[in-house]
Amino acid sequence: MKCGICDSTSLIFLFKAKDHDNLSSKHYSLYECKKCHTVSIQPVPLKKELAKYYSNSYYTYKYYGLMNKYFLRLRANKVPKKTSILDVGCGEGSFLELMKRRGYECCGLETSKDGAKKAMLKGLIVYNDIKKIRKKFDVITLWHVLEHITNPVPYLRQIRNLLNEEGHLIVAVPNFDSVQSKLGRAMWFHLAPPLHVFHYTPKTIESLLKKGNFRVIKIKHFSLEYNIFGYLQTFLNLFRTKDANVLYKLLRRDSYKINASFITLLALPIFVPISIIMSIVEAMLKKGGTILLYAKKD
Numbered sequence: 001m002k003c004g005i006c007d008s009t010s011l012i013f014l015f016k017a018k019d020h021d022n023l024s025s026k027h028y029s030l031y032e033c034k035k036c037h038t039v040s041i042q043p044v045p046l047k048k049e050l051a052k053y054y055s056n057s058y059y060t061y062k063y064y065g066l067m068n069k070y071f072l073r074l075r076a077n078k079v080p081k082k083t084s085i086l087d088v089g090c091g092e093g094s095f096l097e098l099m100k101r102r103g104y105e106c107c108g109l110e111t112s113k114d115g116a117k118k119a120m121l122k123g124l125i126v127y128n129d130i131k132k133i134r135k136k137f138d139v140i141t142l143w144h145v146l147e148h149i150t151n152p153v154p155y156l157r158q159i160r161n162l163l164n165e166e167g168h169l170i171v172a173v174p175n176f177d178s179v180q181s182k183l184g185r186a187m188w189f190h191l192a193p194p195l196h197v198f199h200y201t202p203k204t205i206e207s208l209l210k211k212g213n214f215r216v217i218k219i220k221h222f223s224l225e226y227n228i229f230g231y232l233q234t235f236l237n238l239f240r241t242k243d244a245n246v247l248y249k250l251l252r253r254d255s256y257k258i259n260a261s262f263i264t265l266l267a268l269p270i271f272v273p274i275s276i277i278m279s280i281v282e283a284m285l286k287k288g289g290t291i292l293l294y295a296k297k298d
Contacts, residue, residue: 005038006035012032020245041196044197082104085107085138089109090126144226169296174196202219205293209295215295227290229248233245239271
């Protein structure tokens, strides 16, 4: 075994975790690299192995109606006022659809046929291979994508070649150094094996971006879209360890056990206010459940 970031063979076993979304019946071992401190699943899954998990249901946005529109607007407001944008891992294209309405020149990159097809039906330009993209962009976004990438260093260098000289790279990832990660451990909602291959902290993601020839100019520790829900589902997972990610599955409209769903809904009045408070506190401590980074070419 070796680290997928720095190639070190000096790894420390942390714990094993189950796939709570029922994509696989396996338990996955998480290791921390002694040299660069990046956490990863070992052995790192092959692209072919991971591809089968990205299905139609994976691209079903987890919020609906007004909530969906609200969170998409929040995401769009985080993007600098530029003219062209590439959304890496664009899924079914809801974010790019909004940016197009705001006057941006939009392109997406999506390797899943299901996701790309849905995005193209919305009239978006979508590539299925980063090597096919021949133009440069003012903004490139990776909304919770980098933790899925099995070869992040060369991938970031490819992305750098697509960014204009004064352009911005925006990266959002789960924070393995967060309070909710330490509290939930194997039951942490954002752990999500095997799809989340690597787990980063503010220090390790900044180091990774430096390897990709980027410099971080800003880090944010609060996300209304991801952090509160991350706490909420983690608390529910710890409350009912046999029925993990039930609320997430209900929001995606997956069929699920009636009794587990009922108990989950009963627990919401207890855990929702706690999750809101904890998300605010951990952001103040710079230990947010997910982090948002702005970077430029180094």
